Amino acid sequence: MMKPSMLRSIRSAVTRGTSHLSRRGYGTEPVPERKVAVLGAAGGIGQPLSLLMKLNPLVSSLSLYDIAGTPGVAADVSHINTRSEVVGYQGEEQLGKALEGADVVIIPAGVPRKPGMTRDDLFNINAGIVKSLCAAIAKYCPNALVNMISNPVNSTVPIAAEVFKKAGTYDEKRLFGVTTLDVVRAKTFYAGKAKVPVAEVNVPVVGGHAGITILPLFSQATPQANLGDDEIKALTKRTQDGGTEVVEAKAGKGSATLSMAYAGALFADACLKGLNGVPDVVECSFVQSTVTELPFFASKVRLGKNGVEEVLGLGSLSDFEKQGLEGLKAELKSSIEKGIKFANQ
Numbered sequence: 189m190m191k192p193s194m195l196r197s198i199r200s201a202v203t204r205g206t207s208h209l210s211r212r213g214y215g216t217e218p219v220p221e222r223k224v225a226v227l228g229a230a231g232g233i234g235q236p237l238s239l240l241m242k243l244n245p246l247v248s249s250l251s252l253y254d255i256a257g258t259p260g261v262a263a264d265v266s267h268i269n270t271r272s273e274v275v276g277y278q279g280e281e282q283l284g285k286a287l288e289g290a291d292v293v294i295i296p297a298g299v300p301r302k303p304g305m306t307r308d309d310l311f312n313i314n315a316g317i318v319k320s321l322c323a324a325i326a327k328y329c330p331n332a333l334v335n336m337i338s339n340p341v342n343s344t345v346p347i348a349a350e351v352f353k354k355a356g357t358y359d360e361k362r363l364f365g366v367t368t369l370d371v372v373r374a375k376t377f378y379a380g381k382a383k384v385p386v387a388e389v390n391v392p393v394v395g396g397h398a399g400i401t402i403l404p405l406f407s408q409a410t411p412q413a414n415l416g417d418d419e420i421k422a423l424t425k426r427t428q429d430g431g432t433e434v435v436e437a438k439a440g441k442g443s444a445t446l447s448m449a450y451a452g453a454l455f456a457d458a459c460l461k462g463l464n465g466v467p468d469v470v471e472c473s474f475v476q477s478t479v480t481e482l483p484f485f486a487s488k489v490r491l492g493k494n495g496v497e498e499v500l501g502l503g504s505l506s507d508f509e510k511q512g513l514e515g516l517k518a519e520l521k522s523s524i525e526k527g528i529k530f531a532n533q
């Protein structure tokens with residue numbers, strides 16, 4: 189049996205590793221009540237993400253929804269002695285209750301890739317799942333911030349926007365494609381190559397969330413390191429292929445789940461902090477945008493009480509990054525249009 193001291197050190201390691209998952213920024217103020225719903229909570233991402241949200245002291249109510257398997261996950265997670273009340277909901281007839289009053293809805297529902305597939309190959313199944321979940325969000329919690337994880341993100345976010353528009357609830361400030369895993373990967377790979385402490389590293393990642401549409405801006409990485417052009421090219425390629433690296437290593441058993449849960453928890457925490465009025469919360473996300481001519485684009489975004497407070501520009505790019513930006517536009521445009529067309533059929 190695990191000793192209490194060991195359990196304490198695991199919990200503190202989790203909290204240290206996710207230092208943003210803390211009351212920092214609140215002083216002695218009471219932390220507001222916040223309901224977070226996870227849709228797809230019994231899945232490979234959903235389970236560890238539910239765990240991490242249960243560890244987040246900003247969450248007072250944790251609503252776990254899936255088409256199957258939620259009672260077990262909810263019972264399990266609910267025994268953890270942290271702030272939030274946990275309720276599991278299963279099946280479409282319970283979706284409304286799961287969503288009612290939610291401040292943040294995280295969506296990792298849908299099928300993952302197998303080796304040889306692209307994220308776009310998931311479109312036929314996941315587009316329908318996302319469409320119906322977003323229709324329910326429009327009905328039961330139209331003011332929630334929506335964190336879209338389900339792939340292909342480059343299309344599922346435009347689908348969500350169209351569903352909300354049709355329902356008359358669309359607010360571009362409240363819809364986010366979660367691209368945080370790209371940032372997490374870029375930071376890890378850069379720190380390894382530049383031999384700098386990973387906790388100090390920042391790298392913006394812009395564009396979208398698939399292959400060449402993922403554009404890490406290593407020219408803006410901090411701390412700066414003297415990496416050569418070939419090293420930057422290799423780091424860029426590894427970041428773009430990070431998802432595929434995991435899909436291949438899992439050899440048919442799905443895609444990134446644990447690192448995605450971590451990234452999803454980071455992003456949801458940033459949304460909660462923004463809602464709670466913590467200043468200067470900035471994360472990269474795929475949002476409605478005028479940064480380029482494309483209607484949706486990932487870039488740094490300042491989060492606030494209403495969701496997106498400001499979509500930040502790209503800053504100055506290296507020639508290599510300028511080329512990458514031009515090179516990604518056609519694919520990203522077509523994925524966005526595919527989502528819009530599907531939602532309006």
Ligand SMILES: NC(=O)c1ccc[n+]([C@@H]2O[C@H](COP(=O)([O-])OP(=O)(O)OC[C@H]3O[C@@H](n4cnc5c(N)ncnc54)[C@H](O)[C@@H]3O)[C@@H](O)[C@H]2O)c1
Nearest residue numbers: 228230231232233254255297298299300337338339369448
């Ligand atoms: N944005 C990113 O960076 C990123 C990273 C990793 C994975 N993903 C994507 O996240 C999705 C989920 O991946 P996973 O590994 O957790 O898959 P998984 O198959 O392990 O889990 C998916 C869960 O969704 C549930 N589900 C299916 N239809 C549903 C519906 N209508 N309502 C509610 N729940 C439903 C399933 O029952 C299952 O529990 C995939 O589309 C994957 O490509 C995105």
Ligand SMILES: O=C(O)C[C@H](O)C(=O)O
Nearest residue numbers: 301339430431432443444
């Ligand atoms: O690669 C995938 O299919 C999952 C996810 O988008 C990832 O980047 O890991």
